[in-house]
Amino acid sequence: MNKVYETVIGIEVHVELNTKTKMFCRCSADYFGKKPNTHTCPVCLGIPGALPYINEEAIKKCMRIGLALNCSVNEQSYFERKNYFYPDLAKGYQISQLVKPLNINGQLEVEDESGVTSMIRINRVHQEEDTGKLTHVGSETLIDFNRSGVPLVEIVTEPDFHSSAQVKDYAKKLQQIFRYLGVSNADMERGDMRLEANVSVRPVGQKELPPYRVELKNINSFRFMQAAIEYEIKRQIWVLERGETLTQETRGWNETKKETYLQRSKEEAHDYRYFPEPDLPELKIDTLQLRELLRKQLPELPAQKVKRFFDEYGLNKAQIAMMADSKEMAEFFEEAVKVGSKYKVESIKVANFIINKKVNIEDINPEQLIKDIVNQNTGMISDEKELEKVVKEVIDENSKAVEDFKAGKEVALQVIIGSVMKKTKGKAEIKKVKEILEGVLKS
Amino acid sequence: MKLSKDKVRHVAKLANLPLTSEEEEKYSEQLSKILDYTDQLSKADTEKVEPTYNVSGLTNIMAKDEVSESLPQEDATKNGTNIKDGFFVTKGVFNYE
Numbered sequence: 001m002n003k004v005y006e007t008v009i010g011i012e013v014h015v016e017l018n019t020k021t022k023m024f025c026r027c028s029a030d031y032f033g034k035k036p037n038t039h040t041c042p043v044c045l046g047i048p049g050a051l052p053y054i055n056e057e058a059i060k061k062c063m064r065i066g067l068a069l070n071c072s073v074n075e076q077s078y079f080e081r082k083n084y085f086y087p088d089l090a091k092g093y094q095i096s097q098l099v100k101p102l103n104i105n106g107q108l109e110v111e112d113e114s115g116v117t118s119m120i121r122i123n124r125v126h127q128e129e130d131t132g133k134l135t136h137v138g139s140e141t142l143i144d145f146n147r148s149g150v151p152l153v154e155i156v157t158e159p160d161f162h163s164s165a166q167v168k169d170y171a172k173k174l175q176q177i178f179r180y181l182g183v184s185n186a187d188m189e190r191g192d193m194r195l196e197a198n199v200s201v202r203p204v205g206q207k208e209l210p211p212y213r214v215e216l217k218n219i220n221s222f223r224f225m226q227a228a229i230e231y232e233i234k235r236q237i238w239v240l241e242r243g244e245t246l247t248q249e250t251r252g253w254n255e256t257k258k259e260t261y262l263q264r265s266k267e268e269a270h271d272y273r274y275f276p277e278p279d280l281p282e283l284k285i286d287t288l289q290l291r292e293l294l295r296k297q298l299p300e301l302p303a304q305k306v307k308r309f310f311d312e313y314g315l316n317k318a319q320i321a322m323m324a325d326s327k328e329m330a331e332f333f334e335e336a337v338k339v340g341s342k343y344k345v346e347s348i349k350v351a352n353f354i355i356n357k358k359v360n361i362e363d364i365n366p367e368q369l370i371k372d373i374v375n376q377n378t379g380m381i382s383d384e385k386e387l388e389k390v391v392k393e394v395i396d397e398n399s400k401a402v403e404d405f406k407a408g409k410e411v412a413l414q415v416i417i418g419s420v421m422k423k424t425k426g427k428a429e430i431k432k433v434k435e436i437l438e439g440v441l442k443s
Numbered sequence: 444m445k446l447s448k449d450k451v452r453h454v455a456k457l458a459n460l461p462l463t464s465e466e467e468e469k470y471s472e473q474l475s476k477i478l479d480y481t482d483q484l485s486k487a488d489t490e491k492v493e494p495t496y497n498v499s500g501l502t503n504i505m506a507k508d509e510v511s512e513s514l515p516q517e518d519a520t521k522n523g524t525n526i527k528d529g530f531f532v533t534k535g536v537f538n539y540e
Contacts, residue, residue, distance in 0.1 A: 019508050020508050020509065020510050021508050021509065021510050021511075026506065026509065026510055026511040027510070027511075027513045028510045028513065035516065035529060036516070036528070036529040036530045037516050037519045037520055037529050037530065037531070038513065038515070038516050038519070038529075039513050040513055040514055040519045041513050041514055042514075045514075045519060053504075053505075053506045054504070054505045054506065055505065055506060055508055056505035056506060056507060056508065057507075057508035058508070059505065078496075083457070085457060085458060085459045086536065087531075087533050087536060134536070135530070136535060136536075138535070139534070139535045140532050140533070140534070140535055141532070141533050141534070141535050141536050142527065142528075142530035142531070142532055143530060143531040143532070143533060144529075144530055144531075145519070145531075271453075271457060273457075275496075276496035276497070277496075278496055278497060278498075280497075281497055281499055281501040281502055281503070281504045282497060282502055283502065283503055284502040284503060
């Protein structure tokens with residue numbers, strides 16, 4: 001931490017919603033890996049005269065994100081056209097929200113690397129549409145409009161971050177919230193979720209924001225974003241220390257060289273000429289009624305779950321982080337604890353077993369997990385293969401008893417079982433040994 | 444209302460239209476005339492009219508999230524002047540270079 005300079009960061013997150021259809025037409029929004037230009041229609045191709053039609057499900061999902069981030073809902077909300085000339089949108093504008101976004105004034109608590117928490121103010125959570133995908137090949141650019149018009153939600157914070165660790169925590173928490181809410185897969189690599197950081201530094205004690213900011217863009221992992229911010233803080237301090245000034249610019253991250261690089265400098269002031277989208281009726285939201293309805297549908301969110309797991313199960317921070325990582329993991333854990341209580345298996349033991357054995361919750365059900373824990377506790381051999389090995393050894397060593405058994409002497413089986421128990425020092429379950437024995441002998 | 448050449452240049456740039464200086468002069472006059480024409484609207488008495496951007500007066504008109512058929516690729520790309528492997532092709536544009 002530099003004592004002379006303080007870092008100021010604001011974050012913009014874009015997240016694609018997992019609705020079935022696009023934002024303003026009913027083309028399928030499931031575009032990933034599909035043949036180019038097979039998910040389009042006059043609306044998302046920007047053909048004159050085509051009229052957009054708002055996707056109700058997207059609006060609900062956008063509002064759920066807003067609620068989860070403690071935003072207020074705007075009672076009146078409408079869409080606007082953001083005009084720009086670029087081939088990723090055929091219309092010549094993106095339908096977005098400027099003056100009246102769906103959600104405003106939220107907040108989310110983040111942690112830095114030493115566990116100190118602070119509140120990040122969220123300026124807005126608004127609804128817009130994604131652009132088409134451009135691929136640059138040689139001197140040409142190829143355009144695929146399958147992604148054009150897919151619902152995109154933008155979440156903008158105030159410049160409240162002061163370290164890269166806070167940013168990483170924020171991004172991870174958002175991703176977790178999107179997944180808990182079931183509104184997006186929020187996969188960074190696939191581009192479901194995209195981060196932009198506006199980074200600048202100022203002398204400690206200065207209240208005003210610095211007269212410039214560097215935008216870090218097109219960075220598709222949490223780790224790279226953190227590294228890029230760290231690098232940028234050092235670079236900016238270095239430039240200021242030399243008595244030079246910093247300017248508004250956009251930079252990317254070069255992972256090989258581990259440094260940021262200039263993408264676009266001295267940006268001209270954008271002239272998007274926003275104006276209300278006349279083709280879309282406005283949204284009037286009965287705030288109280290709707291909030292109540294949506295709140296009822298809201299699942300228990302990560303922060304609440306973490307608190308409850310602490311109160312109810314007495315787990316430590318690391319254990320809770322693992323057990324509440326996803327909704328599925330949390331459900332598995334709680335179910336296992338419930339089963340475990342019948343066998344006097346404590347919740348901490350359940351958590352530790354899952355963590356230490358790297359249990360894959362897709363391969364096992366909570367009942368089996370508890371059985372494994374119980375067997376482990378009593379020192380019983382729970383691995384069937386291991387038991388089978390011992391059984392086979394015993395059979396080889398007791399050919400007489402085996403022959404007797406095959407000749408119809410049921411008691412001979414007891415001799416063999418007795419040998420297995422002796423060999424395993426009593427750590428085998430008799431019922432299981434019998435099952436395996438019968439299986440092997442009859443085959 | 445005379446539109447300055449600078450304004451014309453700015454508008455042309457936003458629309459990605461390369462203009463010669465003669466064209467700038469010509470469009471400056473033409474665009475100014477268009478603005479004068481539409482300026483008649485400001486003479487209308489709107490004292491008792493609520494401002495609105497949408498003449499339908501409708502609110503909360505939304506569609507269910509149910510997929511309907513998209514255009515086949517051949518139809519979607521039919522009007523393109525340069526199509527390759529189902530993609531629209533344009534002169535190279537590089538966002539940040």
